[in-house]
Amino acid sequence: AAGVIQSPRHLIKEKRETATxxxxxxxxxxxxxWYQQGPGQDPQFLISFYEKMQSDKGSIPxxxxxxxxxxxxxxxxxxxLELGDSALYFCxxxxxxxxxxxxxxxxxxxxxVL
Amino acid sequence: RKEVxxxxxxxxxxxxxxxxxxxxxxxxxxxxxxxxxxxxxxxPKLLMSVYSxxxxxxxxxxxxxxxxxxxxxxxxxxxxxxSATYLCVVKFAGNMLTFGGGxxxxxxx
Numbered sequence: 604a605a606g607v608i609q610s611p612r613h614l615i616k617e618k619r620e621t622a623t624x625x626x627x628x629x630x631x632x633x634x635x636x637w638y639q640q641g642p643g644q645d646p647q648f649l650i651s652f653y654e655k656m657q658s659d660k661g662s663i664p665x666x667x668x669x670x671x672x673x674x675x676x677x678x679x680x681x682x683x684l685e686l687g688d689s690a691l692y693f694c695x696x697x698x699x700x701x702x703x704x705x706x707x708x709x710x711x712x713x714x715x716v717l
Numbered sequence: 718r719k720e721v722x723x724x725x726x727x728x729x730x731x732x733x734x735x736x737x738x739x740x741x742x743x744x745x746x747x748x749x750x751x752x753x754x755x756x757x758x759x760x761p762k763l764l765m766s767v768y769s770x771x772x773x774x775x776x777x778x779x780x781x782x783x784x785x786x787x788x789x790x791x792x793x794x795x796x797x798x799x800s801a802t803y804l805c806v807v808k809f810a811g812n813m814l815t816f817g818g819g820x821x822x823x824x825x826x
Contacts, residue, residue, distance in 0.1 A: 636813065645804060645816040646761065659813040693760055705751075706814060708760035 605629055607709035609694050615715045616684050624679040624712045628696030634658065635677040636706060637669055638693040646693060652677060653699060681714075689716045720744060721807050721817035729823045734795045738820045740805030741787045749808040750781055750788050754801045755819065761804055764790075795824045 648661035652671035805817035
């Protein structure tokens, strides 16, 4: 079965550069979430989209922005990168209204800022 | 204070042992509760939802205590393959999930 696809899997950038991460949710899932997980940390919620509209907003820095496109894929744009942005970025998708509340996560994009 | 708190462990147990984790949450308006499992450098995956009446799935039992605002996970007859980080997850208002810091379990032969 198709899962959540994230790209790139690994990314190395330098301070003050920009980066874009992409996420392709499971087909027919209507909600996309972005989480950031630093080394030894729990996943921190950044932002989510439902039917291409921003749904919830968490601890996403102002330097980051995200959107969901008409084909339901989502992109997380990160500018003026800082060393502290080095982390594993997970995208997850779900079908709103499902009582299980299960989120299906992609394998993550590992960003390293030098 | 974090909204969802867990003992980070690690819990080191021998194969066959029974181990239990607790998780406390601060928001009494919390709606739904889950346990996710995360293997090293992998994505989190749903282990089980936690229902008010408690629920069991094979060797795993989850319970919810709304009055004391905690949930628990009990693992019986631990296997080597149970070694992982167990994340307590709570859904507050909206549709986002808030993760606890995770409890690391190491099952040894």
